[in-house]
Amino acid sequence: MQVFSPRAQVAAALVLGCVASANPLFAQDWSLPSTFGEISITGGFQPDPNWLHVLAGGEIRREFPDAVTGNRCTGHFADAPDFRLFYDPSEGGPLSIYVESRDDTVLLVNTPDTQWHCNDDSSGLNPGLSFEDPLAGQYDIWVGTYQPSNGDYPSAILSMSGEAPFAATFARAFFGEDDRIVVDPSQAPWNMIGFVDLSSASCTGVLIGPATVLTAGHCLADEGQITTLPVEFIAGFDRGDFVARSPISGYHVPANWMAGEQEGYDFAFLYLTNPIGDQVGWMDVTVLSEAEIAEALAGDGPDIMQAGYSYDQQGLMTGNLDCPFVEIGSQNRLIHQCDTLQGDSGSPLFIETDGRYRVIGIESHTNAMPREEFDQNVAMYSEYIVNEMWAMAGQGGSTGTVGSGAMVPATK
Structure with missing residues (x-):
């Protein structure tokens, strides 16, 4: 008997039971190759944060509810994931994914259990998500924009960390210590x-x-x-x-x-x-x-x-x-x-x-x-x-x- 991963099972169900719709339930396609690459890391990874430059936004406007909080995030996304993370939590600790940009960005993540997680503004206009007990497997990540892209895709820094979102950012922003x-x-x-x-x-x-x-x-x-x-x-x-x-x-x-x-x-x-x-x-x-x-x-x-x-x-x-x-x-x-x-x-x-x-x-x-x-x-x-x-x-x-x-x- 062939056993499918949860992601494969959901994908098969969508194919077998698809119904024509003007507004599909999930417009973002995790089966497509990720635009800016992929990485495999294990809990306790170094350097922390691990980051890369991406271009944010896309031509598809969608609204997603976060699977944990229920908060709804609206943004303009590409169809294919911007980045793909394969994560092994065997060393323990949380996993944080966050974005820094001068533009208003929106973060969308599909986790190994096929759940959708999103955030709009976590640190100012910068979005971030934290998984206290991260699952092992594939994380597909989209960095969208709140405003329409109109062919202009702003630069953004996508970071993955074993600490709270933006912890390293605040340390950098405050030159090591907040003197305010x-x-x-x-x-x-x-x-x-x-x-x-x-x-x-x-x-x-x-x-x-x-x-x-x-x-x-x-x-x-x-x-x-x-x-x-x-x-x-x-x-x-x-x-x-x-x-x-x-x-x-x-x-x-x-x-x-x-x-x-x-x-x-x-x-x-x-x-x-x-x-x-x-x-x-x-x-x-x-x-x-x-x-x-x-x-x-x-x-x-x-x-x-x-x-x-x-x-x-x-x-x-x-x-x-x-x-x-x-x-x-x-x-x-x-x-x-x-x-x-x-x-x-x-x-x-x-x-x-x-x-x-x-x-x-x-x-x-x-x-x-x-x-x-x-x-x-x-x-x-x-x-x-x-x-x-x-x-x-x-x-x-x-x-x-x-x-x-x-x-x-x-x-x-």
């Missing part, structure tokens, strides 16, 4: 920083004038399009409490960012209806002198501070009191070691001199560096920001008022 503290947003300088409420997202921003807020450009715009409109700025937000708040009446995004010159120009200005900066104060935007840069490189300069609304501390402002300075890099990048996560985009890196707080950078993104000990945190250095402020009297940038219709020129 919860700050008091009712007190200066933290009350000048606030929560930027967007129509479909959120970021951090900082007052740089009575009615002007500085934040990250990608919070509003991507690939030359305004993707979400700013709604309100809430200074000193703290779990529903706040110091001051104002609707946002307009915005300015640099023309270079809108034209796709992303490096160096990931910043934007928001215009407030009410001048709440007169109430709580604001920070200056200045460049560092050559002497200050030399002092920072030597570790003798003033403390570099940062604060924002990290996604893992919902409603709380967390900050760094003394971030290590790395360098002023090419294309207006300030490379630093402030402990930041998603949600900190648009948060200020600032110093205090002569009783004033000076913004020297705006948090932009993290470059994943899986072959290095730590990732690379990148802020937009203040030089281009200052230049843009001088040029705003001209025609540079995408400027608009906030409304329900199309963008119109601002009168600010």
Whole structure:
């Protein structure tokens, strides 16, 4: 008598008992060769995490319920698995599979017992799954995207680990140890920083004038399009409490960012209806002198501070009191070691001199560096920001008022 594996039995049943359907139960086909290869590993494997680059997304939009939680995940997937894992758990321990990308990805895994498991957002927009008692056998893995691919398949890092999902990622992101503290947003300088409420997202921003807020450009715009409109700025937000708040009446995004010159120009200005900066104060935007840069490189300069609304501390402002300075890099990048996560985009890196707080950078993104000990945190250095402020009297940038219709020129 021939014995079939559970996967083969299910596959045979689907073939023998198939019924025509406009929306098949399972569109993803585990019998196809995996696009980005396969690997066989045993529990306790090294290196941990074991990772590879894949291209996410596909042309098939499907919704899957997770076999354990029942949570439903919607994404755009390829038909064939992106990767195939043959796993031997004989050494014991959990198995984690997770994805890191600058795009919103969705993870789909079919396990040796033919069950479907999915996750959308586990660490920010990055998905992850953990199997405490992993089965032996074949794991077929799809890395999808939440948005339609439209022929554009974003890069992603697919990792497999014997630790909790993103454990190594957090160690890299925090440069070995999380130095963030919860700050008091009712007190200066933290009350000048606030929560930027967007129509479909959120970021951090900082007052740089009575009615002007500085934040990250990608919070509003991507690939030359305004993707979400700013709604309100809430200074000193703290779990529903706040110091001051104002609707946002307009915005300015640099023309270079809108034209796709992303490096160096990931910043934007928001215009407030009410001048709440007169109430709580604001920070200056200045460049560092050559002497200050030399002092920072030597570790003798003033403390570099940062604060924002990290996604893992919902409603709380967390900050760094003394971030290590790395360098002023090419294309207006300030490379630093402030402990930041998603949600900190648009948060200020600032110093205090002569009783004033000076913004020297705006948090932009993290470059994943899986072959290095730590990732690379990148802020937009203040030089281009200052230049843009001088040029705003001209025609540079995408400027608009906030409304329900199309963008119109601002009168600010």
